[in-house]
Amino acid sequence: MNDLIAELERVRRAVGSATAGDGPAHVVELRRVYSAPVPDVWDVCTNPERIPRWFLPIGGDLRLGGRFQLEGNAGGERRLAVTWESGGDVSLVTVDLAPTGDGGTELCLRHAVGDNDHWATYGPGAVGVGWDLALLGLALYLRTGASVDDPQAFGSSPEGQAFMRRSAADWGAAHAAAGTPAATANEAAARTSAAYAPDPERVV
Numbered sequence: 001m002n003d004l005i006a007e008l009e010r011v012r013r014a015v016g017s018a019t020a021g022d023g024p025a026h027v028v029e030l031r032r033v034y035s036a037p038v039p040d041v042w043d044v045c046t047n048p049e050r051i052p053r054w055f056l057p058i059g060g061d062l063r064l065g066g067r068f069q070l071e072g073n074a075g076g077e078r079r080l081a082v083t084w085e086s087g088g089d090v091s092l093v094t095v096d097l098a099p100t101g102d103g104g105t106e107l108c109l110r111h112a113v114g115d116n117d118h119w120a121t122y123g124p125g126a127v128g129v130g131w132d133l134a135l136l137g138l139a140l141y142l143r144t145g146a147s148v149d150d151p152q153a154f155g156s157s158p159e160g161q162a163f164m165r166r167s168a169a170d171w172g173a174a175h176a177a178a179g180t181p182a183a184t185a186n187e188a189a190a191r192t193s194a195a196y197a198p199d200p201e202r203v204v
Contacts, residue, residue, distance in 0.1 A: 004163045007136050013170060015124045015178040018112050025091075025112040028124045028171075030131050033106045036142045038097045041105040044142065045095060054141035054148050055134055089114060091127075107135070122195065123180070123188030125171035129196050132167040161197040168193035 014029040034041055044050050051058045060068035068082070081094035091113045098106045111127050113119060118126060133155075137148045154160040172189025176182045 004136070004159055005166060007139055008132060008163065008166055008170060010139075011132060011135055011170075013124075013128065013174040015171075015174050015180075022114065024115045026115060026119055026124065028111045028113065028128050028131070030109045030128070030135060031106060032135050032139070033100055033104050034139065034142050035102075035104045037103055038099050038105045041097055041107060041138075041142070044138065045097075045107075050141075052147075054137040056151070084111065087118075089116070089118070107138075109135075121188065122192045123171065123175045123185060125168045125175075125189055125192030126195075128171040128174075129164050129167045129192060132170075133164070136163070155196075164196040165193045168196060 010032055012031040014027075014031075016027040016029065018025045018027050036044075044054065046062065048058055048062050055070070057071040058068055059071070060066060062068055081092055084091045084093045091111060093109065093111045096108045096110075098108070100106055109131060111131065113127060133151070137151070140146075140148055148154075155164070168189045171192065172185045175185035175188065
């Protein structure tokens with residue numbers, strides 16, 4: 001379990017704001033350094049044969065302007081960035097890769113989401129926890145080259161549940177650091193944690 005918490009601690013999280021085509025948006029940002037070179041990280045993030053090995057099975061057309069669908073999750077259109085279409089909402093995900101001085105890669109993922117009831121309820125953890133899970137899968141795949149085990153089994157395991165609870169708390173801290181009152185950020189983080197990793201001992 002300590003190894004998984006160490007993986008979470010390798011991610012730098014930030015919450016900001018932007019103006020999207022349909023109004024104000026919140027930006028959830030994750031930064032992480034990988035010890036693989038930029039071309040390999042880019043291929044892992046864009047090659048339809050490699051994406052399922054660390055993320056989710058993907059279908060569709062990953063060429064410019066094509067549409068994609070992640071199995072059991074969001075789909076969208078691939079441009080210079082990708083739209084993220086889930087539950088009737090459309091948001092924007094961008095990924096930038098930069099070389100580090102030691103031959104590694106810094107990945108910066110930004111997810112701009114609308115200022116809506118979902119954000120008011122869950123805050124940045126609503127998408128942030130999922131991206132923490134994705135970056136964990138990417139790290140494990142880049143490190144070993146082996147496909148990640150069943151993500152659903154991991155999500156229901158005690159280690160996976162602890163990982164998601166800690167991620168939700170970390171996003172609560174990033175939310176408060178961005179200027180949200182601590183009580184509001186903590187309440188949103190608690191709701192996110194309960195949604196991703198409900199406590200079986202707690203009677204609702």
